[in-house]
Every structure is written in C-alpha cells, then in structure tokens.
Amino acid sequence: MAYTPVWFMRQAGRSLPEYRRLRGDEGLLDSLRKPDLAVEVTLQPVRRYGVDAAIVFSDIVVPAAATGFGVDIKAGVGPVVDRPFRSAADLDRIRPFQVDQDAPWLIETVSILASELSVPLIGFAGAPFTVASYLIEGRSSRDYVRTKTLMTTDTETWDALLERLGDQAIASGEAQVRAGAQAIQLFDSWAGALDPDSYRRHVLPATRKVLRALSGLAVPLIYFGVGTGELLGMLPEAGVDVVGVDWRVPLPTAWERTGAKAALQGNLDPALCAAGWEATKPAALRILRQARDAGIEGHVFNLGHGVLPDTDPDVLARLVDLVHEFDR
Amino acid sequence: MAYTPVWFMRQAGRSLPEYRRLRGDEGLLDSLRKPDLAVEVTLQPVRRYGVDAAIVFSDIVVPAAATGFGVDIKAGVGPVVDRPFRSAADLDRIRPFQVDQDAPWLIETVSILASELSVPLIGFAGAPFTVASYLIEGRSSRDYVRTKTLMTTDTETWDALLERLGDQAIASGEAQVRAGAQAIQLFDSWAGALDPDSYRRHVLPATRKVLRALSGLAVPLIYFGVGTGELLGMLPEAGVDVVGVDWRVPLPTAWERTGAKAALQGNLDPALCAAGWEATKPAALRILRQARDAGIEGHVFNLGHGVLPDTDPDVLARLVDLVHEFDR
Numbered sequence: 282m283a284y285t286p287v288w289f290m291r292q293a294g295r296s297l298p299e300y301r302r303l304r305g306d307e308g309l310l311d312s313l314r315k316p317d318l319a320v321e322v323t324l325q326p327v328r329r330y331g332v333d334a335a336i337v338f339s340d341i342v343v344p345a346a347a348t349g350f351g352v353d354i355k356a357g358v359g360p361v362v363d364r365p366f367r368s369a370a371d372l373d374r375i376r377p378f379q380v381d382q383d384a385p386w387l388i389e390t391v392s393i394l395a396s397e398l399s400v401p402l403i404g405f406a407g408a409p410f411t412v413a414s415y416l417i418e419g420r421s422s423r424d425y426v427r428t429k430t431l432m433t434t435d436t437e438t439w440d441a442l443l444e445r446l447g448d449q450a451i452a453s454g455e456a457q458v459r460a461g462a463q464a465i466q467l468f469d470s471w472a473g474a475l476d477p478d479s480y481r482r483h484v485l486p487a488t489r490k491v492l493r494a495l496s497g498l499a500v501p502l503i504y505f506g507v508g509t510g511e512l513l514g515m516l517p518e519a520g521v522d523v524v525g526v527d528w529r530v531p532l533p534t535a536w537e538r539t540g541a542k543a544a545l546q547g548n549l550d551p552a553l554c555a556a557g558w559e560a561t562k563p564a565a566l567r568i569l570r571q572a573r574d575a576g577i578e579g580h581v582f583n584l585g586h587g588v589l590p591d592t593d594p595d596v597l598a599r600l601v602d603l604v605h606e607f608d609r
Numbered sequence: 610m611a612y613t614p615v616w617f618m619r620q621a622g623r624s625l626p627e628y629r630r631l632r633g634d635e636g637l638l639d640s641l642r643k644p645d646l647a648v649e650v651t652l653q654p655v656r657r658y659g660v661d662a663a664i665v666f667s668d669i670v671v672p673a674a675a676t677g678f679g680v681d682i683k684a685g686v687g688p689v690v691d692r693p694f695r696s697a698a699d700l701d702r703i704r705p706f707q708v709d710q711d712a713p714w715l716i717e718t719v720s721i722l723a724s725e726l727s728v729p730l731i732g733f734a735g736a737p738f739t740v741a742s743y744l745i746e747g748r749s750s751r752d753y754v755r756t757k758t759l760m761t762t763d764t765e766t767w768d769a770l771l772e773r774l775g776d777q778a779i780a781s782g783e784a785q786v787r788a789g790a791q792a793i794q795l796f797d798s799w800a801g802a803l804d805p806d807s808y809r810r811h812v813l814p815a816t817r818k819v820l821r822a823l824s825g826l827a828v829p830l831i832y833f834g835v836g837t838g839e840l841l842g843m844l845p846e847a848g849v850d851v852v853g854v855d856w857r858v859p860l861p862t863a864w865e866r867t868g869a870k871a872a873l874q875g876n877l878d879p880a881l882c883a884a885g886w887e888a889t890k891p892a893a894l895r896i897l898r899q900a901r902d903a904g905i906e907g908h909v910f911n912l913g914h915g916v917l918p919d920t921d922p923d924v925l926a927r928l929v930d931l932v933h934e935f936d937r
Contacts, residue, residue, distance in 0.1 A: 424917055429880040433888035476856040476878050476913075478895060510838045511857050528804045529839050550804055552757045560761035567806060585804075589752055 285569065285580055286333035287604040288403075289597060290505070291587030292326035293338050297594055299325050309354040310346055313339060316389040323394055329594060330601045334401045334464070337391055337457065341407025341468050342415060344378040344449035347387075350416065358420065365419035365427075369438040375416075378449040380456035387453075388460045395461025403503070404457030406450045406495075408469030409443040409487040410480075411506070416442075425474050432483045443487035451494040458498040465495055466503040466525070470586075473508025473527075480512050485519060492520030503546060507586050510538075517542035528585030532568060533575035544579030545572070549600075555589040558596050565600055569607045613897065613908055614661035615932040616731075617925060618833070619915030620654035621666050625922055627653050637682040638674055641667060644717040651722055657922060658929045662729045662792070665719055665785065669735025669796050670743060672706040672777035675715075678744065686748065693747035693755075697766040703744075706777040708784035715781075716788045723789025731831070732785030734778045734823075736797030737771040737815040738808075739834070744770075753802050760811045771815035779822040786826040793823055794831040794853070798914075801836025801855075808840050813847060820848030831874060835914050838866075845870035856913030860896060861903035872907025873900070877928075883917040886924050893928055897935045 294300055300322055304312055312318050322338045342360045346352045351363035351374075366374070380388060394402050414428045415421070422428070432439045454465045469488065472480060488504075495502055504516055505525030516524050517539050524543045526535045528550035535545055549568055553560040565582075572580040582604045588597065622628055628650055632640055640646050650666045670688045674680045679691035679702075694702070708716060722730050742756045743749070750756070760767045782793045797816065800808060816832075823830055832844055833853030844852050845867050852871045854863045856878035863873055877896055881888040893910075900908040910932045916925065 424880050424883070426880045426883045426917060426919065429878070430884035430888065433881065433884050473857065476892070477859060478892070479878070508836055508857065511859070511862065529801065529836065531805060531839070534839065550757070550807075552752050552754045553761060555752070555754045556758035556761050560758065564804075564806070589754060591754065 284605045285572070285582050285607060285609055287582035287601055288332040288334040288336065289326070289330075289584050289588050290336075292330065292332060292336070292597070293322045294588060295590040296588050296592040296597075297325055297329065299329075309340065309356075310343075313343065314386045316386050316393060319386070319390040320393045320397070323390070324397065327398065327400060330598050332400070332601055334403050335394065335398055336403040336466065337394065337405045337462065339387070339405035341405075341412055341470075343384065343387065344407070344453050345375075345412060345416060347383040348376050348378055348449070350374055352415070360415045360420060362416055362419040366413070366416040366442065369435070369441075372438065372441055372445065375442065375445040375449075378452040380452055388456055391457050391460035391462055401463040402461060404454055404462030404465040406454045406457075406465055406467050406491075407446075408467045408472065408504070408506075409446040409450065409491065410475075410484045411469045411471045412446045412450075413442055414471050425471070429479070432479065436483070439483060440487070443484070444490075447487045447491045450491050454491075454495045455498060458500055462500070464501045464503060465498075466505060467491065469504060469506040472506035472512060473510070477511045477515075481515060485515060489519040496520050505546070513538040514540070523579070523581060525583070526585065532571050532577055532580065536575050536577050541578070544581060545577055546581040546583045548583070548585040551584040551586050551589050551592070554584065554596050554600065555592045557593065558599055561596050561600055562603065565603055566607070569604065569609065573609045612933045613900070613910050613935060613937055615910035615929055616660040616662040616664065617654070617658075617912050617916050618664075620658065620660060620664070620925070621650045622916060623918040624916050624920040624925075625653055625657065627657075637668065637684075638671075641671065642714045644714050644721060647714070647718040648721045648725070651718070652725065655726065655728060658926050660728070660929055662731050663722065663726055664731040664794065665722065665733045665790065667715070667733035669733075669740055669798075671712065671715065672735070672781050673703075673740060673744060675711040676704050676706055676777070678702055680743070688743045688748060690744055690747040694741070694744040694770065697763070697769075700766065700769055700773065703770065703773040703777075706780040708780055716784055719785050719788035719790055729791040730789060732782055732790030732793040734782045734785075734793055734795050735774075736795045736800065736832070737774040737778065737819065738803075738812045739797045739799045740774045740778075741770055742799050753799070757807070760807065764811070767811060768815070771812070772818075775815045775819045778819050782819075782823045783826060786828055790828070792829045792831060793826075794833060795819065797832060797834040800834035800840060801838070805839045805843075809843060813843060817847040824848050833874070841866040842868070851907070851909060853911070854913065860899050860905055860908065864903050864905050869906070872909060873905055874909040874911045876911070876913040879912040879914050879917050879920070882912065882924050882928065883920045885921065886927055889924050889928055890931065893931055894935070897932065897937065901937045
C-alpha cells in the first residue's frame with residue numbers, strides 16, 4: 282500500500298454516537314455474546330473512518346469471564362472481580378479456555394467479520410500480566426501492590442497463574458485466527474507499571490510463551506502497553522512483530538531501542554485527539570515525519586492508547602485522511 | 610560521606626503510626642498551618658529511620674491554597690478544586706504568593722526545622738505543569754484532557770498560567786531557603802503524562818525559569834516526576850542539579866540520558882516496599898550495584914515515587930540500614 286496504514290485502538294466504542302445508540306444500557310460482556318451486535322460495533326468505525334484494519338470488539342477479561350472466574354465490566358470503571366485472586370488456592374479457578382464451548386459467540390463474531398470485511402481483522406487477546414493484575418487487584422489499580430506482592434513473594438503461584446492465563450490467551454488467539462482473524466494484538470496495557478528487571482524476570486517468560494505459540498499461526502503479532510519505554514528492547518526477541526508505542530516515546534527512539542527488528546504502531550497522544558483538530562494535526566504530522574525521516578519500516582499509525590470517550594469522531598475522520606494523504 | 614545518602618519521598622505520612630496518631634482527623638492543609646505539628650511530622654521519619662535528609666511537610670498546592678484559589682486536600686483523594694481553572698478569565702485568580710503574609714506558618718516551620726535538624730532540610734515546591742494540571746482538572750486525572758486542551762488550543766493563557774504558577778514556586782522556594790532549607794525539590798509528579806515534544810514546547814520554558822531563579826539561591830535543585838524517562842535528557846541543561854528517576858528507568862540508563870551532568874535520585878519501586886522486605890532487599894541491592902558499577906556520581910537513594918500508605922515502617926528502617934552498609 283502506498284500510504285501509511287492507520288487504525289485506532291478502541292475505535293469501536295463510546296466516542297461513536299452509533300455505538301452508544303446500539304449498545305444502549307446493555308452490559309459490555311452481554312453485548313459481546315451477541316454476534317450480530319459485536320459484528321456491527323466492529324464494523325462501525327471501519328465504515329465511518331475508512332481505517333485500514335478492524336479489531337474484534339472484545340475485552341481482555343473475556344477468557345476469565347467465559348471460564349467462570351467471576352468478572353464483570355462496569356461502565357466507566359472497567360473490569361470488576363467478585364472474588365479477587367489471592368493465593369495458590371485460587372489457581373483452580375483459572376481453567377483452560379475452550380473457546381468453542383466457553384465462547385462460541387466469539388468464533389461466530391470473528392467468522393462473520395472475516396467474511397464481511399474488506400480490510401484485515403485483528404484478533405484481541407489479553408497478555409498474562411495485565412489480565413493477572415485485574416484478577417488480583419479486583420479492578421484497575423494505581424500502584425499494583427497486591428500484584429507485585431504476589432509476583433515477588435510467591436513466585437511459584439505467580440508463575441503458575443501467568444502460565445494458565447497465557448494458555449487462555451493462546452487458546453483465544455488460535456480460535457480467532459482459525460475463524461479468520463489476520464493478526465493478533467496482545468494487550469499488556471499495564472506492563473509499564475513494572476521496572477524492567479521485574480518484567481524480564483516475572484513477566485517476559487510467560488509473554489514469550491504466548492508469542493511463540495501464536496507465531497505458529499503465521500499472522501503478525503502486535504504487542505501493546507502504555508509506559509513501556511524501557512521494555513521495548515526486549516520485545517522483538519520475544520517474538521513481537523509489531524511493537525505498540527505509547528505517546529511518551531518518540532518513534533525514532535522506539536526504532537533504536539527495538540534494533541529496527543519490528544514494525545512500530547503508534548503513537549499519537551489520545552488526549553490531543555480529544556482536545557480537537559487544532560491539537561491533533563501538528564502532532565500527527567510530526568509523528569508521520571519522524572517515522573519517514575528515521576526510515577522506520579512498517580509504521581502503522583495509531584494512537585498511543587485507546588480513543589477517549591469524549592473524542593469528536595470528526596477529528597478521527599480527518600486524521601485518517603491526513604495519514605492517507607501524507608507523502609511518505 | 611562514605612555511604613550513599615538515603616531519604617524517601619513521603620517519608621512523613623500515613624505509613625507511620627506516630628503520624629496517624631498526631632494528625633488524627635485534621636485536614637492536611639489545616640495541619641500544615643500549625644508549625645509545631647508540621648515540624649513534628651517532618652522530624653518523625655528522621656528519628657525513626659535515620660534518613661540523611663528531611664523534607665518540609667508540605668504539598669504542591671500550598672501556594673494556590675494560601676493565595677485563595679480555592680483548593681482543599683481530601684484524604685485518599687488528593688487536591689480538590691472548588692472552581693477549576695477554565696479560561697483566561699481565571700488568570701486573575703492566580704496572584705503572587707507573598708509567603709510572609711500568605712503563609713507565615715511555612716516560614717516558621719522551616720525556621721524551626723533548620724535549627725533543630727542535624728541533617729539537611731529539603732524545601733518543597735510544586736512545578737508549574739503539575740500544579741496547573743490540578744487547578745485545571747480540579748483533581749487528579751488519568752488523561753489530562755482539559756490540561757492538554759488548554760495547553761494546545763489557548764497557548765497564550767497556558768503560558769500566562771504557567772508563568773504565574775512558576776512565580777509562586779519561586780517565591781515559595783526563596784522563602785524556604787531564606788528560612789534555612791538547604792535544597793529544594795521541585796515536584797513535577799505528572800510531567801510524564803506529556804510527550805517529549807509537548808513538554809519541550811509548553812512546559813520546559815516555565816520550568817527552566819523557575820530553576821534559573823532558584824539557582825541564585827545556591828542550593829541543590831532536585832526535580833522529580835514519574836514516567837519522565839524520555840524527558841530526562843532535557844533536565845540538566847534546564848538547571849536541574851539532581852534528577853529524580855522513577856523505577857521504570859534503570860539508573861545507568863538515566864545516567865546516559867542526562868549525559869552524566871546531574872546527580873541521580875531514586876529509584877526503588879514503592880510497591881516493592883509495600884510488598885515487604887523479601888521484595889525490597891534484592892531490588893534495593895540491584896539499584897545500589899547498578900549505581901556503583903555505572904560510576905554514577907552523587908547517587909541519592911530514594912524510592913521512585915512516594916512511600917505508599919500501607920508500607921510497613923520496619924521495611925523502610927531496614928532499607929536505610931542496607932543502603933548505609935552497602936559497600937560502594
């Protein structure tokens with residue numbers, strides 16, 4: 282393709298009026314279980330923006346929820362867990378994710394999308410660390426004290442937990458690719474809460490195992506987290522094909538840290554999009570120029586995190602045009 | 610001194626039982642206005658831990674509160690603003706901080722501390738960006754959309770706001786040094802929410818002005834924020850003597866990025882201290898070894914952010930001993 286491809290994390294979601302109309306008051310997990318609804322939500326931003334990829338409307342806690350861990354997603358809050366993971370005794374509550382039985386609706390959603398879409402479909406998977414952090418903290422956290430406590434003081438349970446969550450991610454990714462997904466994005470949104478040594482020691486092995494298993498599917502593997510500037514250098518070797526970069530790290534810097542061994546996805550601050558076109562345009566052009574001038578191969582334009590709910594969809598529409606028209 | 614000096618951000622605070630007893634239910638801003646109380650709270654961790662520095666018990670919103678902007682600090686929430694800063698019309702609400710009239714108790718607190726302490730006293734100042742973010746958002750924020758919107762769409766008002774807040778920080782720092790503080794830490798806790806280009810363009814000029822003004826006082830200037838990995842390189846030139854580093858950036862990396870032109874302060878993950886000694890000890894030793902092996906001159910051991918409320922004080926006491934006994 283002659284232009285830089287572009288899509289937006291959380292391009293399907295509350296920023297779109299057609300999404301809010303369709304979802305109404307229905308719970309997020311409930312709406313995922315209805316393939317017609319999930320398909321329509323996934324397609325909305327593709328129609329409206331002309332983005333170059335769709336991503337399955339999903340959430341990283343889907344395997345945990347579908348296998349009965351007891352987790353819901355509350356509007357404006359995020360995942361909330363009934364009985365958080367506390368100790369080895371809770372390991373029995375993390376069982377294998379048998380997608381065809383536990384979440385047949387996910388396979389159906391992906392299959393329909395694969396047949397209807399004219400752009401690539403990205404499958405959705407949660408990375409072991411970030412899923413674990415929700416199961417342990419019980420909800421989103423600022424400090425991750427319970428997570429880091431388990432990680433450093435009961436490494437056996439921690440490793441077993443990440444292994445099981447990794448197996449769920451592998452099962453989920455495999456099922457989505459078999460149903461027609463043409464890439465997988467592994468969301469490790471909060472991995473940047475860790476110092477690099479802790480990440481290398483306690484998270485990278487399980488993450489690498491997921492990436493290696495999914496690499497057998499021969500589709501590009503995207504890995505994303507915020508605040509991961511000091512982790513970027515570990516990712517290509519671990520099997521990441523496309524490194525998601527948040528807005529804190531300039532793309533040329535990310536290109537250096539990854540040794541130019543992976544494509545880069547990012548990295549416009551979503552708050553600038555929410556601030557309006559005046560804030561968005563110069564920042565987007567700067568990123569496009571940086572990618573071009575640094576000779577970055579395989580830049581996928583995206584935001585540095587998900588679209589914020591208050592974002593004006595017209596800003597994103599103009600942004601897609603700007604990226605497509607940029608002379609790289 | 611033959612050993613690495615150590616102190617902890619928020620060493621005075623809720624993690625100490627003697628602090629909780631003393632403060633009781635009194636509001637934080639009210640307790641700051643009582644020199645006897647503020648002095649005692651400042652001294653508590655020095656007595657208990659034998660740390661090598663005290664930091665004035667204070668908060669970054671003190672100048673705004675003392676000049677009548679209308680801000681309170683709520684337990685477990687942080688600063689909360691009555692009428693957030695919205696537009697140029699609010700600039701009149703940011704007036705000069707005349708410390709001797711607006712906050713004579715601050716001068717008294719610092720004076721008493723300077724005469725009683727046998728370790729250096731660090732003065733406390735809020736950096737323009739982070740103070741502005743509280744005044745604009747009205748409380749702590751995840752995305753800083755309103756802050757970034759003002760910053761990018763009304764740069765004239767933004768620059769004027771940061772200029773005024775910078776003047777308040779200068780007045781505060783000058784008063785504290787005149788009263789006996791032997792260093793100033795400029796807290797820019799949330800500067801890491803910005804991409805480096807936005808920081809350079811919209812924040813660095815006002816920050817540099819504060820640093821240059823305070824440099825006339827001939828005391829070391831410490832600058833601290835979380836998530837500032839990509840900003841570190843700009844700080845020595847701006848006049849920072851000691852760069853605070855959060856736990857995400859290994860000290861040898863920070864040493865490279867700052868061109869070895871400033872001392873480094875940090876950088877143990879406070880969540881590891883909250884997790885206990887078993888988690889704390891190896892991570893602390895790693896940091897000490899890294900600093901030694903990289904030949905970092907002027908390493909001040911600290912956490913990468915403030916002490917978390919649930920931290921066991923005994924862990925911090927052992928940590929001070931560990932740092933002091935380390936063979937560097």
